[in-house]
Amino acid sequence: MKYFNIEYISMATGLFLFLVGLWGIISQKNIIKIIISFSVLDTSIHLILVSIGYIRNKTAPIIDGVVSKTDAATKIVDPLPQALVLTAIVIGVGVTALMLTYALRMYSENKTLEINKYKSLKW
Amino acid sequence: MIRNSILILLIAGMAWILFQExxxxxxxxxxxxxxxxxxKNAPTETGxxxxxxxxxxxxxGFDTLGEVTILFLTAAIIGFMISTGKKTDRKPEQSNSELLETASNVLLPILILVGVYIFINGHLTPGGGFLGGAVLASAIILWLMSATGPKISHALLEVTEAFSGFGFVILGVLGIVLAGGFLDNKILHLGTFGTLLSAGAIPVIYSLIGLKVGAELSKIIIVLNQTQGEEK
Structure with missing residues (x-):
């Protein structure tokens, strides 16, 4: 059964977390909960990217005692998605901090975090 | 009710797309x-x-420069949004526990050492500038929460941030002048493969990134901490 291998499990988990995050962003009313849902969605994308780059029975892309310079191409997993995820994690931290700051500002203006109570964005 | 059914339809549609994937x-x-x-080429080309x-x-490397810029912009925007204008040193509402103060005195030097170790060894071991910077920022959180010892110098953080960001760009431009292109690491000698002083400018660049990320994250935390207890 190929679906019990680690890359399929992590891929399925990533896609499921994507759905959970999307559902949270659409359905929740509290701004903090929306931000948490966004973080879940963000993490799910990292998981999907890393599982795309995973190759079974291969090791981390670091040249050491196990992997030599010459046979690196046959022994390591894909280093490129890992580099992209490294970038994405840092951007995610920045975006989350920015969203929390906006939430703080909105709370100090309106004294509520429920988006139903905000009138200024409705038409 | 109609809202819920639209929601379920949307999620079901998305689930179907993801299932196809x-x-x-x-x-x-x-x-x-x-x-x-x-x-095949990275170990010999970059060392x-x-x-x-x-x-x-x-x-x-250009991506990384953009990323550091985004982090800088985030910190700047947060500082701008939250700036209260008044510089009051609020006393914490209750004094810290003995455990936190003692533990932070023990842990602070170790955390800073681990952070610096992680970003200096970024070209040899897992980790690097971003991780090391995050560990440094966690040391700053502990410092801020325990409030023992001297106060954190904002000027020092800003000087570190400006210096490391500027140094990063200068190293990149030096790559154009002395070697193959922007952020080329061959401006320094590649050295022996697998030792600390190898891989040309990579340890220097990664250390600057680590300092910059640590300073940015600490700035965000310090600014957010200033709003504590404000809405009462």
Whole structure:
């Protein structure tokens, strides 16, 4: 059964977390909960990217005692998605901090975090 | 009720799309051509043992510069949004526990040491500037929460941030002048493969990134901490 291998499990988990995050962003009313849902969605994308780059029975892309310079191409997993995820994690931290700051500002203006109570964005 | 049914339809549609993705997915059994190029040439071209670092700092160094810029902008916007104008040193509402104060005195030097170790060894071991910077920022959180010892100098943080960001760009431009292109790491000698002083400018660049990330994250935390207890 190929679906019990680690890359399929992590891929399925990533896609499921994507759905959970999307559902949270659409359905929740509290701004903090929306931000948490966004973080879940963000993490799910990292998981999907890393599982795309995973190759079974291969090791981390670091040249050491196990992997030599010459046979690196046959022994390591894909280093490129890992580099992209490294970038994405840092951007995610920045975006989350920015969203929390906006939430703080909105709370100090309106004294509520429920988006139903905000009138200024409705038409 | 109609809102809920639209929501369920949307999620079901998205689930169907993602299921198609999943059923079309099959685990790779070899590297694609770009990654194969990196695996074959990165150790000799850059001298870095950690291929992820080689990609992040040299091949995609421009991405990293943009990323550091985004982090800087985030910190700047947060500082702008939250700036209260009044510089009051609020006393914490209750004094810290003995455990926190003692533990922070023990842990602070170790945390800073670990952070610096992680970003200096970024080209050899897992980790690097971003991780090391995050560990440094966690040390700053502990410092801020325990409030023992001297106060954190904002000027020092800003000087560190400005100096490291500027140094990063200067090293990049030096790469154009002395070597093959922007952020080329061959401006310094490549050295012996696998030792601390190897991989040309990568340890220097990654240390600057680590300092910058640590300073940015600490600034965000300090600014957010200033709003504590404000809405009462």
């Amino acid at each position: 999943f059923s079309a997915y099959h685990g790779a059994d070899k590297l694609n051509s770009i990654s194969e190029y990196y695996a 870095a043992a950690n291929l992820v670092t080689a990609i992040v700092v040299t091949y995609r």
